[in-house]
Structure formats: C-alpha cells, structure tokens
Amino acid sequence: MSKGTDTRHAILDRAVALSSRIGLCGLTLGRLATTLEMSKSGLFAHFASKENLQLSVLERATESFLGTVVRPAFKAPRGEPRIRQLFENWLRWAEAMNIPGGCPWVQYAAEMDDQPGPVRDLLVEQQKGWMGILAECVRRAVAEGDFRKNLDCDQFAYELQSLMLGWHHSARLLGDPVAETRARQGFETLLKNAR
C-alpha cells in the first residue's frame, strides 16, 4: 500500500472509533480534525465533504468487520462451527479494533434509519449484505446436516441479529454484568432449536 493509502486508513480507523461514540451525524470534518490534531484543510483534502467522510467511514467499518469477523470465521469448517466462530468474532470485534463505543453498526442503524440519502442507502446495502452472509452460513449448516432440513434460515439470521442488538443494549447502556452470558445462552437456545 502507498503511504497515502496508509494515512487515509489510519484517519478512517480513528473516525470509525469516534463515530461509534458520537454517531455519524456528529462526525464533522472540524470535530475529526480536533481529535486527530490535524488541520481541517488537511482533512478536507482527503474527503472534500462531511457526506464523503461518512461514506468513507462506512466503507472502512465494513473492511474492518469483514477482516475481523467474517474472513477469520470462514477458516472454521462449514456448518455450526463456522456460525459459532462468527458469533465469537462478532462479540469481540469492537474491542479487537479499539472501537470504544461498541459495535458501530448499532449506533449507525438507530441514527440513520430516518435520514434518507446516500449514507443511509450505503448502510442499508451493507447491512443487507451482512444478513445475507449470515443466512447463507445457516443454509450451509443445513446442507452439512448440522441443522434440520425445514429450518427457516432467514428467521435464524434475524434472531441472531436480534440477540446481538440485545447484547449491545444490555452491555453498553444498562451495564448488565451478565449481558454476555445472556447473549450466549440465547445463542445456544437458537442452535438447539435449529438442530
């Protein structure tokens, strides 16, 4: 990678981290410049507009999510082991990437659902892509014989996504010390019902 690409990625990693706490709407070039101790004009040279910065942050968050959660899980065998690995990586990814506000997708989703425009459009496309990856892994688990043939794979993906949203709510907002235990217990019930 060129030095320019490195710099851009380093800036965007900090922007993902910041936006996990203050949201995409609060992520102005001025605010990011202050955090990075850079000049606003230097940032402007990279991103040109707040909207372009927001879009770049979403793209960088997806690269990070694919590299930390999805691709490592695909090294596990197809079927239930791969779904377990996705779940484990997902629980850990914000921490692994030094993202202080927890999973930024939860923040972005609640924030952008009523803000029409290109940023929302990209987020929706990314989230649909993720739900598609999840459902496809569940279909593989059916094909491998780990899960029953009549399983509704999209319903499984929906319920797993729900459990992760519940975990974020319980751990990050309520500070419940057993939040992760509850998420794991819900996940085990989901697997049991799928077998």
Place this chain on the structure above:
Amino acid sequence: MSKGTDTRHAILDRAVALSSRIGLCGLTLGRLATTLEMSKSGLFAHFASKENLQLSVLERATESFLGTVVRPAFKAPRGEPRIRQLFENWLRWAEAMNIPGGCPWVQYAAEMDDQPGPVRDLLVEQQKGWMGILAECVRRAVAEGDFRKNLDCDQFAYELQSLMLGWHHSARLLGDPVAETRARQGFETLLKNAR
C-alpha cells in the same frame, strides 16, 4: 389538568416525536421552536435548558409508554395473555402515539450509551424499570402455571427485548416487509420454549 400542564404536555409530545427521528442530542430549544413555530424564548420559559428539555422528553416518553403499552396490557389476565398483550401494544405504540421514527427508546439507547450525565442516568433507570416490569410479568406467568417452573425469567425478558430491537432494525432500517412476521415468529418460539 391546568392549561399550563396541557401546553407543556403538547410541546413534549411533539418533542418525543421529533427526537424519535433526530435523536435527543439534536433536540435543541432552537430546533424544537422552529418545528413548533414557537419563539425560542417561549420554550426557554418552559424548560430553561437543553438538558432539562431532554430529561422532560424522557419523562413524557415513559408516561406515554406506560399509558399505551403497559397499563392497557395489565387489563389482560396475568400470565401468558398479559405478555402477549404487552408484545402487541409494544409493536403498535409508536404508531398509536404518532411517533414517526419508530420506538424512540431504540434511538435514545444507541445514542446515549456513550454520553455520561443525568440524561443517560435517567434513561438507564427507565430501561431497567421496563426490563423489571417484563421479568415480573414472566414470573407471574410461571406462578400461574403458564410457563415451566425452572424458566429463567430474566433471560426471557432479555430475549423478548432483543426481538423488539431486531424488529426495529429490520422494519425501520432495512424496510423488510416481513419484519413483523419475523418478530411474531420469534415471539412464538420464545413462548413455546417457556411452556
């Protein structure tokens, strides 16, 4: 109720509706004044500060949630019927109250989890109260014999809350036409596992 109280409630209902779309952080006295076509100084006379407005919005949202979701459900018999009614009322409350951005708690939770202060403190207290009400209804359902004796009632409440967060994500962000069907199917599975 006095005319002053009526006016205050009417202002706060509009503020709840607005904050369901733009969040609590975006809810300034100036922005609300524009929406209401009121003078900013008139609003200032009611709320004195943005923080006081945010706290009043949370209190009003709770009154609305208790009056639309919780109290009507308590007219249903204890046990599973009451939990079903809570679920139904919860699915409908944002619509019933003309709150355009869907359940404002989802918005507030994602937004405030990294914003320490009195607003977050009140929100956490309210959300813990709600989880307590849910878990208590589940314990009643165990006592009534609708659910099995060894059921983990707090886990049930966690999973039900998760399903609602998943529904909001799927319906409001992804615009999935079967989001409600999925939430209902997840709810039926939860009930079945609890019996």
